[in-house]
Amino acid sequence: MRTLIIIAHPELESSNLQPFFKAAVENYSDVNWHPLSTDFDIEQEQKLLLAQDRIIFEFPLYWYSAPAILKQWMDSVMTTKFVTGNRYALSGKELGLVVSTGDAESSFQAGATEKFTMSELMRPFEAFANKTRMKYLPLLTIHQFLYLNPDEQQRLLVNYQQYITNPRLDHFKDQESWFENELQNRIEATDPHAAELQQILDTIKNRQDELDDLQWNLSEMKKEEDS
């Protein structure tokens, strides 16, 4: 799966979060890190988009939307001819948003300071995905990155890696298999603890069937309780 990460950040050199994310995915050969500038070639950008399976818009929240640099790029590159008409060039590809904000998660709801949820505020992107026949992914929102402790940062890093590289984000089982692959890759990358890790991985795989059964039973029980 090929993923293009379109970074729309007018002050990229002063961002704390973006270098953290960049480092998290630099070992994935199918991931393309693509910071926007105001100067770009429309045809080249369109060609780049065509080669992807997943397209990510990654930006800090500026006035409840993306910075102008992303809109400028969208207004120019996403021509009607390119994305609709007979071609629907982006049809079937996935669109994900990675949005960072200095405000707390609890502020984004009715009655709180920001008044609307992030899903509501990102409607224009959802409408764009709808119009261009892309599959709109659940948002990945990062609230107050600088307040995260090392454990929380580590969890965020893994979530981000999954968001960028996991072909299927929506199921528990697919997350498990993504972890298995990650572990296998690390073992193959001449890890000094290879034997130990291989043993862990084998154990995980053996227990996968057991876990699947458990997961299914749990979800059924939960449904019964909820109804």
Place this chain on the structure above:
Amino acid sequence: MRTLIIIAHPELESSNLQPFFKAAVENYSDVNWHPLSTDFDIEQEQKLLLAQDRIIFEFPLYWYSAPAILKQWMDSVMTTKFVTGNRYALSGKELGLVVSTGDAESSFQAGATEKFTMSELMRPFEAFANKTRMKYLPLLTIHQFLYLNPDEQQRLLVNYQQYITNPRLDHFKDQESWFENELQNRIEATDPHAAELQQILDTIKNRQDELDDLQWNLSEMKKEEDS
């Protein structure tokens, strides 16, 4: 009441709608027609905003939002220091949006091609008004201007004039008094039919009390029926 109309249109010279709107308000001395360019002075723009009672963002819908030129201007001019902090420079002022689109009104709803209502798509502006303590006005959306017949265009023109110049948009009674003022202004502007118009205006004024009673009775009856 002083109104600033901020025009965000990258191809203003080829717009059919904007000259129509410009002509509709050019005789109002308290209305400031302000087309954006990419080159502006932040302090001068802030000073201009401070002098207004109502601020209008007027633009064609580009990918379910304003063209990038407006976001660029907002991201630069609407600094945190200016609009929040101790100053809340725009507090109490009104924010209105005049949005034009080539798609039909019926397309903007769940289940239709555009999927979301215009109110939903404009949430980022509503959130902006909320944050800056402005009063967010109901939208004025123009669908498929080129399909309007002369009568519909005339109605749109009057709606637009009200949207720009009527201090209170929300009540039937205030619309009536806006029309009275408009008529009075035209009589004073040495109209050849002055006497005739004055007679009409007097009749309207005399009937105002009667109309108010009728309006109130109607709305009470309607409430009873609805409940």
